[in-house]
Amino acid sequence: MPPYSPELNPCEQVWQYKKKRFKNKFFETIQDLKEWLHKTVNEMTPDIIKSITSNHRYLNAF
Template sequence: MNIFLEQMSQYLGPREAFLVMDCASWHKSKSLKVPKNIEIIYLPPYSPELNPVERLWLYVKQNILRNKIYDTIALLESALCKFITSLTYSTIKQLCYVSYLNDQQ
């Protein structure tokens, strides 16, 4: 996470940004080094409705992990990569779309 934040900070240069994240443990680690030009805003705990990608992860888990055993991490990684790269834009949009985040008032 620190590497990502540092690269994001370098990309931003003198600009500032807000980064919205869930409360995953690695997002709130005491060792997290947040650059001065990035402010982190945490989503409330247990609020998957505010994080539409959660439905995509659920879909991936249902299709790759449910009732399946992989003998090695490499086989799991291969299955995940194959599945994720086969997803169409339409499928991802359908899974992640939420009207309250997308509809113009």
């Protein structure tokens, strides 16, 4: 794997998915932010994670 390749790293893809939903949100406190993040992470089903991390580069290689 190249030294810096976030498009190939499944964790980076999940964070990118989260960041898109985080944009333009305003939280009154850090606790509100933590609760939102906790809630949204817990709502992620295995199917959602698979759809986020499935990468055509991997699929084409195999």
